[in-house]
Amino acid sequence: MAVAVPGRAAGSGWAWRPVARDALARAFHSCTELRGRFYLVGGLLAGGTREPSSDTVVFDPARGQAVRLGSRGSPPRSHHDAAPVGGRWLCVVGGWDGSRRLATVTALDTERDVWEAWTATPGDCPPTGLSSHTCTRISDRELQVAGREGGIHTQRRYGSIYTLRLDPSARTYCYKQEGCHIASRSGHCAALLQTPGPHPGHQLLLFGGCNLAEPEVARHWSHGKIKEEPPVAPHLMEKLARLVSSGQGSQKGPHGLRHHSCSVVGPFAVLFGGETLTRARDTICNDLYIYDTRTSPPLWFHFPCADRGMKRVGHRTCLWNDQLYLVGGFGEDGRTASPQVCILDFLI
Numbered sequence: 001m002a003v004a005v006p007g008r009a010a011g012s013g014w015a016w017r018p019v020a021r022d023a024l025a026r027a028f029h030s031c032t033e034l035r036g037r038f039y040l041v042g043g044l045l046a047g048g049t050r051e052p053s054s055d056t057v058v059f060d061p062a063r064g065q066a067v068r069l070g071s072r073g074s075p076p077r078s079h080h081d082a083a084p085v086g087g088r089w090l091c092v093v094g095g096w097d098g099s100r101r102l103a104t105v106t107a108l109d110t111e112r113d114v115w116e117a118w119t120a121t122p123g124d125c126p127p128t129g130l131s132s133h134t135c136t137r138i139s140d141r142e143l144q145v146a147g148r149e150g151g152i153h154t155q156r157r158y159g160s161i162y163t164l165r166l167d168p169s170a171r172t173y174c175y176k177q178e179g180c181h182i183a184s185r186s187g188h189c190a191a192l193l194q195t196p197g198p199h200p201g202h203q204l205l206l207f208g209g210c211n212l213a214e215p216e217v218a219r220h221w222s223h224g225k226i227k228e229e230p231p232v233a234p235h236l237m238e239k240l241a242r243l244v245s246s247g248q249g250s251q252k253g254p255h256g257l258r259h260h261s262c263s264v265v266g267p268f269a270v271l272f273g274g275e276t277l278t279r280a281r282d283t284i285c286n287d288l289y290i291y292d293t294r295t296s297p298p299l300w301f302h303f304p305c306a307d308r309g310m311k312r313v314g315h316r317t318c319l320w321n322d323q324l325y326l327v328g329g330f331g332e333d334g335r336t337a338s339p340q341v342c343i344l345d346f347l348i
Contacts, residue, residue, distance in 0.1 A: 012303050013243050014288060016310055016326055016342035022066035024057060025337035027314030027330040028259070030082035032090055034110055036062065038318055038327065039090050041108075042077035047335025051098045052078035056108065056115075059327070059341065061320050073115035075106045081135035083143055086168050091118075093145060093164065094130030101129030101149075105166070105173040118166075121174045127162060132259070134190035136204060138226060141166050144204055145175070146218050148186045159184045161218050182218050185209030187258030190218070191269040192226075193293050199223040207269070207291070208257040211277055215253065215291070233322045237266040239346045244268075244292055246348055249299030254289055261317040263324055267293045270324065270344075273312035275334075284332055286310040308332055 029043025038059040042052045054076040056069040080095025090108040094101070103126040105118045120126065133147030143164040158181040165174045188209025194200040204219040231237060260274025269291040275283050288303040315329025315338070324344040331338055 013246055013346060013348040014303055015345045015347055017345045018340050018342050019061075019325075020059070020064040020066070020341040021339050022059070022064075022341070024059060024066055024328055024341060025339035026053060026055075026328050027337050028078040029053075029314075029316065029328055030077075030080055030092065031316035031318050031327045032082045032084055033318050033320050034084045034090055035087065036060075036320065038320070038325070039082070039108065039110075040066075040327065041082055041090070041092055042075065042080065042095070043328065043337075044078050044314070045337060047330055047333070047337075050096075052076045052096060061323075061325065061341075064341070069108075069113060071108070071113045071115055073106075073117075074108075075115065079131040081133060081145075083135050083137045085137075085166055086140045089168055091143070091166065093135045093143065094127070094133055096131045101131045103127045103130050103175070105164070107168075107171070116171055118171045118173050121167075121172045124174045125177055126175045127160065127177075132186040132188075132209070134188060134206070135164070136190045136192055138192070140168070144190070144219060146182060146185070146190055146204070146206055147188065147209070148184055157184060158182065178219070180218070182206060182216055183210050183212060187260075187275075189260060189262030189271065191262055191264045191291075193264060193269060194267065195220075196293060196296050202226045205269070205291075207262060207271060208254065208260060208274065210258075211256045213253050213255040231266050233265050233319055233324075235322045236319075236324060236344075237268070240265055240268050240270070240290060242348060243303070243346060244290055244299075244301045247301040247303065249292065249295070249301055251297055251299065253291065253300040254287070254302070257285070259313045260285070261312075261315050261326070261329075263317045263319055265319065265324070269293075270317070272317060272326065273310075273315055273329065275313045284311040284313045284330070284334055286312065312338065 026043035077095040128149040256277030271289040312329035
């Protein structure tokens with residue numbers, strides 16, 4: 001085991017290093033990188049409350065400073081998701097507004113710092129209502145939405161996949177339900193990853209949010225259907241490769257994990273924290289899991305953390321400048337939001 005560096009929360013070969021402490025204490029929020037800044041929307045400011053915040057906080061990772069955005073119309077939301085569109089708009093999809101679950105799209109125009117309620121087009125077939133779902137960007141005009149619909153008393157035995165088409169110029173959106181069904185999930189994460197082979201396609205994988213340990217393939221696209229983008233974190237990819245080379249891979253992943261974070265770094269899906277469904281007590285976790293798709297079949301690598309102060313649930317991780325940031329989330333008690341922003345460091 002690596003020796004903990006002062007000021008760091010260390011695991012075996014890795015550590016979360018605090019880099020800022022500001023007005024970011026919240027959980028079940030969204031955190032989206034756009035134009036070199038992190039946009040935090042809504043969330044719960046304390047455990048036990050049902051009223052989500054309507055704050056929009058902008059964190060500048062280069063300066064380590066956060067400011068509240070003063071624009072009107074910021075939506076009260078928690079358990080929602082958000083995606084950047086066109087390098088300009090931050091689209092907030094669904095979530096809990098304090099009284100009901102929504103499937104609407106509200107967008108922040110970051111050029112004008114103005115919130116806009118986009119309009120559903122004729123033919124829109126929206127979900128009943130979304131919370132603790134995922135929203136994955138496929139292109140500037142298409143998102144994939146996955147997860148349960150409605151409240152806990154109206155759940156079906158399966159979940160649905162929706163294609164959400166966006167028209168930023170018209171400020172409109174349209175849901176289309178896909179024919180495939182998925183396991184009923186809530187509080188899961190989603191990762192768009194390349195498939196191995198000489199002509200790689202893409203898969204949308206879902207992790208956790210139910211009692212299953214295996215990731216589920218929600219959608220598949222053949223080679224050339226999704227535009228290839230250059231790696232956004234090549235040095236971080238190298239460090240993750242070195243970390244997994246020090247571990248023992250397994251085909252079995254974390255069982256019954258929800259409200260964890262997930263970021264895609266090249267061929268790796270990096271999961272952290274969350275709440276386990278397999279224990280009645282001490283349910284909030286501080287484990288790091290790396291899903292490595294370079295092998296067939298892909299392998300899981302588990303890196304535990306001894307620092308209970310790094311237990312997190314309802315947090316987010318975000319990529320910027322070849323670094324992985326950890327933002328917000330409730331701590332070990334499930335009620336107190338962390339004000340820290342941390343960077344993933346490597347001790348090997």
